Amino acid sequence: MTSAAPKKKGRALNSSYEAAIVLKDYWEGAARHRVEGRPVAWVSGNVPIEIFWALGIYPVYPENYSAVCASIQRAQEFCETAEEKGYSIDLCSYSRVNLGIVLGKGVDDPTLPYGGIPRPDMLVTTRIPCLPQVKWWEVVREHFDIPMFVVDATMVELPVSESQRQHYLGQIRELIPFLEQKLAVRFHEDTFIETLRLSDRAAELWLDIMDLRAAVPSPVGSREMCGNVFPLVAMLGNPKTIDFFSHLRDEAQQCVQEGKGAVENERIRLGWDNIPMWYNLKFFSDVEDRNAIFTYETYLRYVWGGRMDLNDPWTAFANKHLDVWLNYSINQRIKTLLSDVVKFKLDGFVFHQNRSCKRFSMGQRDLSQVMQEKIGVPSLFIESDMADPRAYAEAPTRVKMETFLEMLEAKKH
Amino acid sequence: MVQTEFARILADPLELSRQWSREGRKVIGCLDSYIPEEFIHAAGMIPLRILGSTGNVTLADSYLPVFAGKLARSILEQGLRGDLVHLAGVAVSNSSDAVRMLYDLWGRHIPQQRAFLIDVPAILEGETNHRVFRQAMLDFKDELEKFTGKTLESAALRRSIAVFNENRKLLKEMASLLSASPPRLSAETYLDAILSGFVLTKEQHNDLLRQLLESSSGKTSENTEKLVPLHVSGPILVDRSFLPLVRKCGATLASEDLGTGSRYFWDEVDEVGDPVEAIVERYWNKITESYKTPMERRWLHLLNQIERSRAAGVIFVIEKYSDEDQYDYPVWRDRLRSRGIPSLLLDSELVLESEQVRTRVQTFVEIVKGGAFS
Numbered sequence: 054m055t056s057a058a059p060k061k062k063g064r065a066l067n068s069s070y071e072a073a074i075v076l077k078d079y080w081e082g083a084a085r086h087r088v089e090g091r092p093v094a095w096v097s098g099n100v101p102i103e104i105f106w107a108l109g110i111y112p113v114y115p116e117n118y119s120a121v122c123a124s125i126q127r128a129q130e131f132c133e134t135a136e137e138k139g140y141s142i143d144l145c146s147y148s149r150v151n152l153g154i155v156l157g158k159g160v161d162d163p164t165l166p167y168g169g170i171p172r173p174d175m176l177v178t179t180r181i182p183c184l185p186q187v188k189w190w191e192v193v194r195e196h197f198d199i200p201m202f203v204v205d206a207t208m209v210e211l212p213v214s215e216s217q218r219q220h221y222l223g224q225i226r227e228l229i230p231f232l233e234q235k236l237a238v239r240f241h242e243d244t245f246i247e248t249l250r251l252s253d254r255a256a257e258l259w260l261d262i263m264d265l266r267a268a269v270p271s272p273v274g275s276r277e278m279c280g281n282v283f284p285l286v287a288m289l290g291n292p293k294t295i296d297f298f299s300h301l302r303d304e305a306q307q308c309v310q311e312g313k314g315a316v317e318n319e320r321i322r323l324g325w326d327n328i329p330m331w332y333n334l335k336f337f338s339d340v341e342d343r344n345a346i347f348t349y350e351t352y353l354r355y356v357w358g359g360r361m362d363l364n365d366p367w368t369a370f371a372n373k374h375l376d377v378w379l380n381y382s383i384n385q386r387i388k389t390l391l392s393d394v395v396k397f398k399l400d401g402f403v404f405h406q407n408r409s410c411k412r413f414s415m416g417q418r419d420l421s422q423v424m425q426e427k428i429g430v431p432s433l434f435i436e437s438d439m440a441d442p443r444a445y446a447e448a449p450t451r452v453k454m455e456t457f458l459e460m461l462e463a464k465k466h
Numbered sequence: 467m468v469q470t471e472f473a474r475i476l477a478d479p480l481e482l483s484r485q486w487s488r489e490g491r492k493v494i495g496c497l498d499s500y501i502p503e504e505f506i507h508a509a510g511m512i513p514l515r516i517l518g519s520t521g522n523v524t525l526a527d528s529y530l531p532v533f534a535g536k537l538a539r540s541i542l543e544q545g546l547r548g549d550l551v552h553l554a555g556v557a558v559s560n561s562s563d564a565v566r567m568l569y570d571l572w573g574r575h576i577p578q579q580r581a582f583l584i585d586v587p588a589i590l591e592g593e594t595n596h597r598v599f600r601q602a603m604l605d606f607k608d609e610l611e612k613f614t615g616k617t618l619e620s621a622a623l624r625r626s627i628a629v630f631n632e633n634r635k636l637l638k639e640m641a642s643l644l645s646a647s648p649p650r651l652s653a654e655t656y657l658d659a660i661l662s663g664f665v666l667t668k669e670q671h672n673d674l675l676r677q678l679l680e681s682s683s684g685k686t687s688e689n690t691e692k693l694v695p696l697h698v699s700g701p702i703l704v705d706r707s708f709l710p711l712v713r714k715c716g717a718t719l720a721s722e723d724l725g726t727g728s729r730y731f732w733d734e735v736d737e738v739g740d741p742v743e744a745i746v747e748r749y750w751n752k753i754t755e756s757y758k759t760p761m762e763r764r765w766l767h768l769l770n771q772i773e774r775s776r777a778a779g780v781i782f783v784i785e786k787y788s789d790e791d792q793y794d795y796p797v798w799r800d801r802l803r804s805r806g807i808p809s810l811l812l813d814s815e816l817v818l819e820s821e822q823v824r825t826r827v828q829t830f831v832e833i834v835k836g837g838a839f840s
């Protein structure tokens with residue numbers, strides 16, 4: 054092993070510094086689109102995003118906005134507003150942040166990050182990650198009184214079945230004319246296929262980076278990669294995403310070739326399940342003091358992106374959108390995880406029991422039990438929330454994590 | 467008296483089904499409102515609605531977090547503990563995320579028992595979803611046929627539809643006695659009658675309902691005190707101590723749109739035309755549950771019930787961690803408020819009785835009475 058990349062405060066990959074620029078660009082682009090009177094849709098995780106870029110409709114992601122608020126320690130105030138309005142503290146905190154903004158001072162409030170969230174002309178969501186997402190959008194629709202479309206899907210076990218694919222594509226064939234009619238846009242298949250090509254290129258680069266992180270030592274940890282994922286969520290079909298991911302991939306590749314790790318003396322490799330605690334990404338890098346690194350996340354690997362075989366674009370498009378961790382049956386999650394834990398040479402796994410994202414968190418106990426029984430990899434559960442910092446208990450979580458690391462360390466001898 | 471009969475049944479709701487299994491009859495546990503029970507009935511089996519239990523959850527904690535909600539957790543608990551071992555199978559539909567997960571967990575941890583999944587969409591709009599909904603229902607029918615080794619004949623289906631429709635008519639008649647002024651039926655009896663229906667055969671239930679209706683017709687209700695009529699809304703109400711509590715606070719239930727109440731029995735199956743298609747359409751068009759979109763059918767049903775009963779306020783009884791209902795509540799509260807109807811939210815975990823609930827209901831009843839609501 055040669056000299057280590059800068060740690061702690063610095064990034065392992067210099068290109069990661071571009072993430073903030075890309076993100077800012079995205080939100081400024083949304084605002085510009087609004088000002089210029091071009092159509093804006095509020096969308097959610099796992100909507101068929103490429104369709105929006107192909108149609109010239111700007112897809113605005115309130116979920117990302119909530120995560121941004123959390124990362125700058127502004128989520129709690131909005132959650133509290135939503136709770137005052139009657140929304141239970143047990144609801145998804147992304148939605149509470151958003152509803153706190155929408156029903157509180159409003160989306161145009163100038164004190165908001167990026168100057169506010171552009172108002173939507175249209176709401177599109179999907180049941181693919183969860184049902185609460187759909188309910189959340191119903192509340193937003195009640196407020197703005199604008200058209201809404203929901204794409205449904207049932208949970209999958211891979212490979213995706215023909216009937217599930219037809220279910221999905223049938224709805225897409227209803228969605229396109231709906232968008233055309235309501236927003237006065239026109240769908241051109243050529244543009245769409247080109248968008249898919251760009252999207253797939255981005256996904257390819259992203260998955261390359263993910264795979265490079267199977268190397269020992271790992272070139273980059275979870276904290277940094279959580280900050281890099283956003284274009285994969287919202288900007289698929291946008292060439293800027295490809296540039297950004299190319300830089301990341303090249304750098305990561307170089308590190309792997311040189312045997313340069315993100316942690317100087319990597320001894321323990323960890324995996325993470327569920328959405329990160331956006332207000333506390335430090336949680337990931339804190340373990341580096343103990344020569345441990347988080348180098349695998351179900352959230353970064355199977356929730357966004359996904360490759361498409363463009364010889365059969367529509368089939369590939371449907372497969373990609375249905376093949377999502379949150380939409381996997383428990384058996385599928387187990388199958389996928391077992392093989393990845395081996396591939397990434399993980400010593401231990403941390404399950405974030407995220408009280409906000411119930412669909413992600415149900416079934417985790419089964420995953421952990423099977424992992425222990427079948428491949429002897431132990432895991433740790435921490436209870437918290439992705440955006441609401443009130444659900445995170447620093448001291449006990451820290452102790453738990455340290456004990457876990459000690460145990461893993463002892464196991465190595 | 468038929469009232470005591472209901473109470474006796476509810477003292478041990480699973481007892482009758484145990485008896486049926488001993489007699490060699492096949493019972494299928496139904497986990498939500500989108501199980502076409504008519505198919506199960508026509509296949510010669512007995513559909514039984516599983517509504518969890520108020521007991522402690524311990525075994526299920528190894529598989530489900532607390533925030534999966536008490537209903538899902540306690541149903542899994544019942545399964546793991548062997549309380550449902552006498553059932554020939556359980557049927558789960560793709561409803562709330564927690565219930566959908568139960569299907570996976572059943573397969574993993576109670577594999578000796580047959581679990582059916584009716585993989586219907588959550589979005590009950592659009593041609594594609596309709597096609598998929600219908601197909602999921604037909605697939606379930608096929609599975610039942612394979613399971614029993616017999617084809618579901620049209621004649622049997624028609625008979626089942628008739629039995630279920632009669633049940634629905636009787637229940638609706640009962641609902642109108644409840645909301646009559648003065649009521650011809652106590653709210654407590656009404657709730658017991660509904661809950662009993664989930665654990666009786668529909669034929670038995672129909673007999674008892676007929677007796678009840680007969681004994682309630684003509685004479686006015688035994689209770690003539692002045693109680694404030696309220697409407698109760700929510701996914702599930704199984705706590706039988708709740709209505710006596712409401713009565714002590716000077717109010718009574720005059721109408722409801724509970725998932726385990728009128729939303730379950732309101733819509734009938736069309737008796738002309740192809741019976742299979744008619745059953746599918748009934749479930750597609752029924753008053754939606756909170757875990758289905760669109761919500762408007764449910765909202766209109768709520769409004770109709772309030773209009774019928776002239777309820778002076780609405781109590782939402784909502785299960786803790788039931789996200790679907792938790793999102794609906796503030797929207798509906800505001801819509802009601804704009805019509806001048808006050809509402810109160812109560813959190814439940816299958817059980818409601820507590821000092822806090824008593825105080826809140828009391829205060830609410832006073833607000834409703836005093837008209838001090840704005």
Ligand code: SF4
Nearest residue numbers: 145182183186409410
């Ligand atoms: S519950 Fe989970 S999947 Fe659903 S909107 Fe919230 S974070 Fe997304």
Ligand code: SF4
Nearest residue numbers: 535537562701785788
């Ligand atoms: S109460 Fe709500 S969350 Fe619980 S099982 Fe029923 S629908 Fe699902």
